Amino acid sequence: MRCYKCFRPKEFCLCSFATPQIDAGVKFIFLMHPKEAKRQRTGTGRLAHICLANSEILQGLEFSQNTRLFDLLGDEKFLPVLMYPGNDAWNVNDENFIKLLLPKNSEENENEKNSVSAISARKILMPIIIDATWFCSRKIIEHNEFLLRLPKLSFAKNYSSIFTFKHEPRPECVSTIETCYYLIKELQAAKIVAQNVDAEPLMTIFKKLISDQLRAENERVQGLRPSTHGYDWKYNKIREIPNF
Secondary structure, three states: OEOOOOOOEHHHOOHHHHOOOEOOOOOOEEEEOHHHHHOOOOOOHHHHHHHEOOOEEEEOOOOOOOHHHHHHHOOOOEEEEEEOOOOOOEOOOOHHHHHHHOOOOOOOOOOOOOOHHHHHHOOEEEEEEEEOOHHHHHHHHHHOHHHHHOOEEOOOOOOOOOOOOOOOOOOOOOOHHHHHHHHHHHHHHOOOOOOOOOOHHHHHHHHHHHHHHHHHHHHHHOOOOOOOOOOHHHOOOOOOOOOO
16 A cells, blocks of 8 residues: 555655645746656655645656646746756856846845845746656656756755665766755755745655665565565665664
């Protein structure tokens, strides 16, 4: 049996770690590849979604005809950005990025730009995150080149993933849920997200996922849990569970 909210087995349901939801004043959009939606039991996009208020998951490979996505892209109260690295990507410290968050014909007084009223008057940042394996992420970009015409946003700092039971293609690659966490923290440092927003539940639920997954793998190696996947034979050594 599965939980239909977090998509985890009932015994490993993580929904209790997602309450209350995090309201950062940012609208996260997850473009989820169908394989991620149906097969990736350790995918973090769904966990990020249940943690983040006002976030949405859009499933598919081809999004050029996705009515909901284009309604969001056309809504002037949002500033859509594609979370994507590159030389043309902004980070939270770029002045041009800050200016785009301002309403049209609006200027912020230097002394008031970090006030609650100033933050609420800005456009709502709408990061679009491709949620898929790295191979499938490339497929989504190939099928939706219009996404690359959106403003791109990347991190101001370098981060390493703690996703210990998956191998990232490069050290700087992080999971979907880590992307949300680090982005919120950087937005707070740049005074774009309020300081009282607590993003820690994102990492708490992620660490619990990692611990649960490693514990289940160890139990299969010890013969305490039946093998349920064709690739379980690859796991034949007891692995250390991190003490986060």
